[in-house]
Amino acid sequence: MTIVADTNKNYLLLLARRFPFNHGEVAAESYLESEIGLLSTYFDEVLAVGTEAPLGDKPTCALPDNVKPLALGCGDYFKDKLKLAARGIAFPLSGGKIIREAYASETIRGIGKCAFRGYFAARGKTKADVLGEKLRCLGYKPTHIYSFWFYDTALVAAWLTDSYPCARAVARAHGYDLYANRTHVHYLPFRRYLLSKLSRVLPCSKDGENYINSNWPGYESKVATSYLGTRELPDKSDEPTVSPLRIVSCSRIVDVKRVPLLAKAISLLDGIGLRVEWIHYGDGPQLEEAKCACKALKYSTAYFAGSLPNNEILEEYATKHFDLFVNVSTSEGLPLSIMEACGCGIPVIATDVGGTHEIVADGVNGFLLPGDCTPDDVAAAIRHFALLGADKVACMRHAARTVWENRFRLDASVEGLAQALGVSAGCKGHI
Template sequence: MAIVAGDKKARLLLLARRFPFNHGEVAAESYLENEIGILSTSFDEVLAVGTEAPSGDVPTCALPGNVKPLALGCGNSSKDKVLLAAKGALLPLSSGKGVREAYASESVRGIGKRAFRGYFAARAKAKADALAEELPRLGFDPTHIYSFWLYDTALVAAWLTDAYPCARAVARAHGYDLYSDRTHVHYLPFRGYLLSKLAWVLPCSKDGEEYINANWPGHEGKVTTSYLGTREMPDKSGEPMGRPLRVVSCSRVVDVKRVPLLAKAITLLDAEGLCVEWTHYGDGPQLEEARAACSSLTRSTARFAGALQNDALLGEYAANHFDLFVNVSTSEGLPLSIMEACGCGIPVVATDVGGTHEIVADGTNGFLLPSGCGPEDVAAAIRRFASLGEAEGACMRRAARAAWEKGFRLEANVEGLVRSLGVDGRNEGE
């Protein structure tokens, strides 16, 4: 049993968008399906809140016995955004100390940025108000709060530390919630306020840590890289390279992931006479575009396997042989999909964006491409891999597995999160 100061039960409030009610709406939160089993052992009770999951929803994954799910029902449609922005503009006049402090912490110019801040704050306030009703009803007094995102749920966590002064709050940071240039107004609200209120901010890459420290200096003592990780994967690094070349990719089929670009690269290789069997896991609005780009394949094949639950996806990796994993996103944090591939001993071709270079070492366990690469560049990197000798290919497979073993084991990395939460007394009072 986990005990904190004063022999009080350790109760963790976990704030996510959809987990544990994630039907694929938030792909990155599939990570929590694996983390929760380890994280929950450090607490007596855990309340896992899908803040945007519809009320009454049913969990989509198995949960440990001490984890209670809560679907908060605070999702919003695109129609709600204008209303939320308007509400947010009035919040400093009608809300409590925490909201006023957040607004007073920064000066924002520009109608677009002000509207986005209002939307952001109102969205957080709706979630905070809903939790203010649910936590007493459930008799759940959190001693620790963990926001999976450095976004509106992190603001909720910051405000809750005023209502629950014993609570220690931390937030992870990934991509859209971290890099300001990924928003339509190149701005993320309340960064300084969040950094001052949270006990730790945990970017999932060193690139993210450096970005925070460069843009919001003065908080370096509470910003530290906390890699995500994957559970033990089948080590397939000893498998020889196959013919035809089996390429795999895994992502939502949306603009930032550029799956149609990869499809065009496969078509170029096919036209050159290289036989490729490409499998893509995931779906999205650009799926038909990607499928159409492969309609002229003659020697090669393209299989679009659709979106799978994480357990099913990892089962696919275990049951099938893949020679190369490819990711051509224009932006990333540090992709779980690459960690999973490396865990199986699959080399990687990827764009050098975000923290990708922290797991893919160019020429060692894969090849890195510039973010602005085109189909010809991707095709050239795949061709380069296909031309490796047997010994070189085997070396890359072993190096892929070694990169995972060194930095991306789930159990070891969750231990780091637990230390940041201070459950065992370490870091308390900092």
């Protein structure tokens, strides 16, 4: 694949972890499968880089004709974590100008933070070096750079603006890449440096925007909430509640998502005779723990559907009836899974963490729980919903659909991203 740059055209460089080679390793990047169809219309060429996708991998989704996939092969980080950390710690002396610039932007203390910063910088430098060589070989000169994460790919985007000074670089910000308390050392490297170098930073919630502005003031003009959105979804808000109550959840089964806690809540409801049919979409290391919590179910059922491509999950929502969506995470940005549920008119019970309250209004289209809720708290909220009258449930279903229609449609999301990138519809060939 060789791309010859035309100085009269717009070239987007899209940086992700796995997209468009995502086999479910990075669930959030399923959003890009929908976004790319609209985003590509604003550009003459798009180079979509899965920075951690294995070399030789094949795309897992259909791509528009003007989008070229590139697997960078920089994914074996955990194996070399100590080596990368050691390399990065030496960067203030051994690194080039742009690396020393990044390090000079902040002062930190503590072995853990220094090691994490070294790992982070070396991880970014590895990607930047490999990508820089690929771009030269392809003859691809980006005019715009879009990092899906405010993490190491954002660092790559910032560094690339030195090699391609005409390029406008933006980064989205979600959860683990935004909130420092999501890391084991409660620290994320180079925040001020990234904010100074990038053209815009787009947190996916107002909570995220406020978090950035309060912790790194002075860059407010560069920071703006940009909600993600979903493609058109079937309106199922008129469907009545059924018995048994049908509950759906969707996430990786990892510690932060607390799927075993939800499983325990289902077991508690079963213990008081409330019949529930629960289906969970997603996989992960805590799957067996969640299954064990459901072993003694007498009146209810629990089905773990595993990891499915996003389009298949949405097809499940379209063809099956669900009464309630539940999310009990300890930390979130603003979950795409909740947007998808609301888009189908499904009320939501969720923990009030991150930007979740920006889509779930307590008592309107669902119920909010404290971030440290227990299985009893979750069970009580589900039981409360189950006992609501048909009229109240119908209002909640319509309210869920309405909040999606007003805030979380894909076309509005992509239009906002395009504006941040400095392009508009029909601007192909006009930089």
